[in-house]
Amino acid sequence: xxxxxxxxxxxxxxxxxxxxxxxxxxxxxxxxxxxxxxxxxxxxxxxxxxxxxxxxxxxxxxxxxxxxxxxxxxxxxxxxxxxxxxxxxxxxxxxxxxxxxxxxxxxxxxxxxxxxxxxxxxxxxxxxxxxxxxxxxxxxxxxxxxxxxxxxxxxxxxxxxxxxxxxxxxxxxxxxxxxxxxxxxxxxxxxxxxxxxxxxxxxxxxxxxxxxxxxxxxxxxxxxxxxxxxxxxxxxxxxxxxxxxxxxxxxxxxxxxxxxxxxxxxxxxxxxxxxxxxxxxxxxxxxxxxxxxxxxxxxxxxxxxxxxxxxxxxxxxxxxxxx
Numbered sequence: 456x457x458x459x460x461x462x463x464x465x466x467x468x469x470x471x472x473x474x475x476x477x478x479x480x481x482x483x484x485x486x487x488x489x490x491x492x493x494x495x496x497x498x499x500x501x502x503x504x505x506x507x508x509x510x511x512x513x514x515x516x517x518x519x520x521x522x523x524x525x526x527x528x529x530x531x532x533x534x535x536x537x538x539x540x541x542x543x544x545x546x547x548x549x550x551x552x553x554x555x556x557x558x559x560x561x562x563x564x565x566x567x568x569x570x571x572x573x574x575x576x577x578x579x580x581x582x583x584x585x586x587x588x589x590x591x592x593x594x595x596x597x598x599x600x601x602x603x604x605x606x607x608x609x610x611x612x613x614x615x616x617x618x619x620x621x622x623x624x625x626x627x628x629x630x631x632x633x634x635x636x637x638x639x640x641x642x643x644x645x646x647x648x649x650x651x652x653x654x655x656x657x658x659x660x661x662x663x664x665x666x667x668x669x670x671x672x673x674x675x676x677x678x679x680x681x682x683x684x685x686x687x688x689x690x691x692x693x694x695x696x697x698x699x700x701x702x703x704x705x706x707x708x709x710x711x712x713x714x715x716x717x718x719x720x721x722x723x724x725x726x727x728x729x730x731x732x733x734x735x736x737x738x739x740x741x742x743x744x745x746x747x748x749x750x751x752x753x754x755x756x757x758x759x760x761x762x763x764x765x766x767x768x769x770x771x772x773x774x775x776x777x778x
Contacts, residue, residue: 516749529745536749545733553729556715557707559643565703568651569696572658573684588659591652602645603717607632610641633722642718661695662688697769705762708754730754 485492511526516536518529540546571591578584594602609617610631622628631637669687678686689696712731719727730750738747 513748513752515745516752518745520745520748522744532745536746537753539746540750540753545728548725549728549730549733552726553708553710556639556642556710556729559639560646560710561703561707563643564646564651564654565700567647568654569658571651572655572662573688575655575659576662576688577680577684588652588655591655593652594649595653597649599649599711599713599717602649603714606641606645606718632718633720635723635726638718638723638726642714645714645718657699658692658695661692665691701762701765701769704765705758707761708757 515526515529517531517533518526519532519535520526520529575584575588578587607615609615611618612630612632613619618631621631629637631641665688669691670683673683673687708730710729710731712735715727715729715732716735719732731754734747734751734754737743737750
């Protein structure tokens with residue numbers, strides 16, 4: 456019995472000692488890297504105040520929000536707003552418009568970013584490469600208001616240069632800004648022009664880490680430039696491509712409010728209405744705060760599900776995901 460008590464006492468002593476060492480290690484760690492944690496603090500405060508704390512307001516999606524009663528005192532309605540939205544005739548149209556624009560961006564703009572990065576990586580004249588990169592980056596810094604204004608000037612009825620050029624070549628008289636059939640191509644072209652150059656930055660950084668010895672060995676073996684890109688470059692940056700694709704999947708319902716809103720008019724609204732603009736019109740212009748919050752929450756939940764789903768698929772194919 457005495458031996459058992461002694462063993463228990465020794466075990467407790469060892470546990471206390473381990474906990475004490477762990478606490479000292481944590482204190483030493485924070486003391487050693489205190490300035491790094493101090494630099495991290497503004498980012499943490501920003502996300503807490505502007506990202507996580509506003510999530511509290513999402514509960515009005517389950518309430519009949521009355522402004523003068525406040526969030527806490529407004530009556531609960533459960534999933535009534537979600538049921539109204541899913542049964543609304545607007546839901547199929549909004550879902551189709553949003554998915555079509557998102558898939559066009561995913562299938563055209565995303566691969567084009569990779570292709571442009573590969574082409575830039577093949578440039579060997581430093582001055583030409585940097586000049587080209589700068590010219591491709593500039594549109595990213597223009598606001599969507601400027602981009603939309605340029606689009607209206609270029610495609611303006613009768614006087615727009617592109618309106619005259621394309622209609623002159625085709626022998627037609629198409630009003631590109633009002634024709635619903637041309638709304639999606641214009642949106643995709645705007646997205647490509649504005650964001651493709653900026654999106655190449657991450658892929659160029661990944662390309663900089665490719666082992667040059669592999670290229671030298673491939674050249675000795677007689678591999679051409681296209682073969683080197685296909686068998687060395689693409690496999691080397693595939694983890695980066697997968698991570699960016701997974702993140703892109705999470706944004707598949709987030710088509711961007713400002714761009715769509717600025718290009719929408721009464722003639723193309725049938726194909727222009729997406730979840731983001733619908734939330735604005737229902738919430739801000741019509742005052743249906745609870746209903747529009749339910750729509751926004753649905754979009755956010757779908758985005759989270761798509762991120763986890765895309766990450767799971769990447770893991771199934773032995774690719775590195777984001778977590």
